[in-house]
Amino acid sequence: MFKKILIANRGEIALRVIRTCREMGIKTVAVYSTVDAESLHVKFADEAVCIGPAPSNLSYLKMSNIIAAAEITNADAIHPGYGFLSENAKFSRICQEHNIKFIGASPEMIDKMGDKATAKATMKAAGVPCVPGSDGILEDFNQAKKVAKEIGYPVMMKATAGGGGKGMRAIWKEEELEKAWESARMEAAAAFGNDGMYMEKLIEEPRHIEIQVVGDSYGKACHLSERDCSVQRRHQKLTEETPSPFMTDELREKMGDAAVKAAEYIKYEGAGTVEFLVDKHRNFYFMEMNTRIQVEHPITEQVIDYDLIREQIMVAAGVPISGKNYLPQLHSIECRINAEDPYNDFRPSPGKITVLHAPGGHGVRLDTHVYAGYTIPSNYDSMIAKLITTAQTREEAINKMKRALDEFVIEGIKTTIPFHRQLMDEPDYVAGNYTTKFMESFKMKELN
Structure with missing residues (x-):
């Protein structure tokens, strides 16, 4: 097992990885840009190294600085999180050359699946339905x-x-x-x-449904069921849920089998996601494969009681998977809370958080790196938190989300909390009646 893991990322995902490492008894190294010096991932890691100024191309994307940080701290593995260098074949290759384990896909795998045209040809050869x-x-x-x-x-x-x-x-x-x-x-x-x-x-009335897979270094893969990511704005996901309200047992089995077939065909190692478009007749087509952990992984963890980050680390250390497929036992919804103004075309709203009150209670999970007094920089993605509710049924999960959103107070900046609160009352959403076009007709109701 690894002795020390460097997390080549920031924000909530860096904190998420640090927490699992601590539970596994693995030391952690945080890297940070100058504007992230006060971020929680820097405070919670065992060691922290500044890797450059605010612009990501001079810090979080600067491979030489990250490798240097790993070498001076004697880290034997790097976890890239999502975004930044998580699907960069060159970085995966450089880690190999420096005898540092990249906790993610191999350079060959990223090359094969990162280019969408090549990925589609590969999936066709594997017998996976393609558009x-x-x-x-x-x-x-x-x-x-x-x-x-x-x-x-x-x-x-x-x-x-x-x-x-x-x-x-x-x-x-x-x-x-x-x-x-x-x-x-x-x-x-x-x-x-x-x-x-x-x-x-062009698939009409499409739903964006993805299957979580995990593969080990022995050629075995399994799936952890689906996530419905159809509520999107400009191809950016806003909320996700599992199980999908559109799914049938037969469709889940077919899509799960196709995803496992895809992963085993390319001998995929690590946690990955096979993304599909599903039309109104429940025909499904391969769209792309993400060779990394996804933003929305917590909802899968909640419905099957499974730590995906731990599994990533175990697989990277050479531990075989059980090979068993998992089906959701509960219902879970995630709302991405962004520092954006939903009343002003979702304009970014960086700045200092003056007040923060986090929701709690049974079945409520909050993944975030922000706190009262924290200043959100304007240099990075605007997501500041992920609010996840889990319950026995979809109706209960929605009601729990309404309650949690009502409790969630962030002042000093604008956030998407009001958008999500309205979404939870939207009749088509409540009925599970939505496609990737849902946001084209959604209008924010003005505040009273």
Whole structure:
């Protein structure tokens, strides 16, 4: 087992990893930028190393600084959390070269699954259902036109190196194609330094349902059931739940089997998520694989009583998994609390938190790194907390979430707490009647 793990991340996920390491008797090293000096992950770790100024490209993305921090503290493993370097094949490779265990996917695995076009070809070969579309990257506009005609409009153009909705365009008719092709490529080049595009059939009334998988170094994989992540704004998830209100036992078995097949086909090691689009007829199609822990992993932990971070560490240390698949025994909902103003087009709201009162009680979990007096920097993602409620039924979990949101007080900044509170009363959400288009018609009700 590892003696010391460096956490190459910040915020709530860094704190989450530190807590599990402490329970396992493993020493921890926090890394931080100058603006994160007062963050809780820095205070809770056994050691902390400053790795640079506020901009992430000079700190949390600066591989040489992170490796240097691991070497001077004698860390024998690095946990990358999510975001930043968690799916960076080069960083995984550098860790290998320095005899530091990367608690995540191998460089080969990230290369195979990180590029969406390659991932789709791999999944097709594994026999996993895929959305009809181009075979790999489109060579030019003429090929894009030809593929669109073959699969039929509407189509979706996607950046092969994409994420967060960048380089994505929905095209409903041929006249819109050329403009979408140009603008998507420009956006992708600016965001990822790669303007490679591929095309897929646009799935109407889709739900975004993902399956959590864990694979070990002996070629065995299992699944931990699904999470429904369909409530999204500009392709960013806002809330997630498990089990999905759209799921049937038969569909869960089929999707779980497909996810395990995918993981075992590529000999996946670690915790990962196979993401699917599910249409209104409950046909499901592979979308992408995230080769890291997900933001929304706590809801899975809550419904099957399973520490996913511990499992990541155990698998990385060479411990085999049981191979047993898990089904949800309870219902769990997560609301991502962002420092954003939901009454002002979700505009970021960094600044100092003057008052904080955290909700509590049976079945309430709060994963956060913020506290009263903490200043939220403007340099990073705006998520400041994850509020999770767990109960016997979906109705009880929603009622518990309403109560917890009413108790949750954060002053000094704007947050998305009012949005989530309204969402929990929205008839279509309460009925489990939502797709990835849900937010297009949702309107915030003004405060009384």
